[in-house]
Amino acid sequence: MMTNLFSVFDPSSSILNLSLNWLSTFLGLLLIPSMYWLMPSRYHIIWNSTLITLHKEFKTLLGNPNQKGMTLIFISLFSLILFNNFMGLFPYIFTSTSHLTLTLTLALPLWLAFMIYGWLNHTNHMFTHLVPQGTPAVLMPFMVCIETISNIIRPGTLAVRLTANMIAGHLLLTLLGNTGPSLSSFIITILLITQILLLVLESAVAIIQSYVFAILSTLYSSEVI
Template sequence: MMTNLFSTFDPSTDIMNLSINWLSSIMGFFILPATYWLTPSRIMFTMHNINNYLYKEFKVLMGNMKSSMNMLMFISILLMMVMNNFMGLFPYIFTSTSHLTMTLSIALPLWTSFMLYGWFINTNKMFVHLVPQGTPSILMPFMVLIETISNIIRPCTLAVRLSANMIAGHLLLTLMGNTGATISYKLLMMMLIIQFLLMILESAVSLIQGYVFSVLSILYSSEVN
């Protein structure tokens, strides 16, 4: 029984007190056939083209920080986010990216590593970022405070932005679906059309939010280099 509006997003399916809903986070590895890793296939060529496209997109954002390992990390984050967002649209598959447990666990270590690297390696540049160019002298203390606060809340905004956007569409679909048994036939047909359009919108959101998460992570990392 649903005790509140958000209980439908709780990872409550368990076996022997172990939540199995989080298995959806790695389900993509089981979907790929074993021959993907051994012989060329259409899936392999498709992934290769996607990686090349993302490499060209991220190369512009990364600027001087064009390490292949950094590029691989950000592309992997994007593909993982998109996979989890998109798979959450299917029935009975838990959307792991709708929980802060998932999103904050990725955003916080990224932000922490960026900050540690920036303050220990590029200390002078980090101080420069605290005061934007052209700031009047009287406003410099306030700008330092504002920039410090904005840097501190970055992992929270990264995590909350993704989880909130994923919850919003799913919650709207859930609310509309729960009213299907109590409305007339004409309203039911209209509701099904609206839900179909919302599913198309959610498919686009699942792609866009994964891309936004990765792009913002790249922009934050480029500031410390």
């Protein structure tokens, strides 16, 4: 029984006080063995072409040809978030990306690693980012404060953006689904069509949000390299 609107996002299934809902994050490992088949499947071909496209785009954004292998981090990040977003669209499967526990775990260490690397190896370059080019001397102290705050809240905005977008769509689907038993058959037909359209929208949001998370992480890293 749902005690409140947000209880659908709470981990509830457990064995020996260990939550089983987070195991859905690792279900993507079941898809890996098919990658080793001699004859690649359609899924394999589509996924490979997607990853190659992302690799080229991330490589362009990074802009530094000496940083080899950097795109692998962001492609893996995109794959993990995309899979977990799609898993949440299936019934009775826990949406791990709707919790700040997971999204902050992804965003905070990544941002912290970029900051430590940037300030240790490119200190002058990091200082120049605090004052945009062409800023009047009077406004420089204010710009330093604003840029510092905007830099600090970056992992929070990454995490909250992903979490809020995943929660919003699921809540809307839950609210509309709960009104079904009290409606007439004609209204239920309209409701079903609306739910299907919302599900298509949520599928698009699952792709877009994973792409946004990866692309913003790439842009943040390009500033410190």
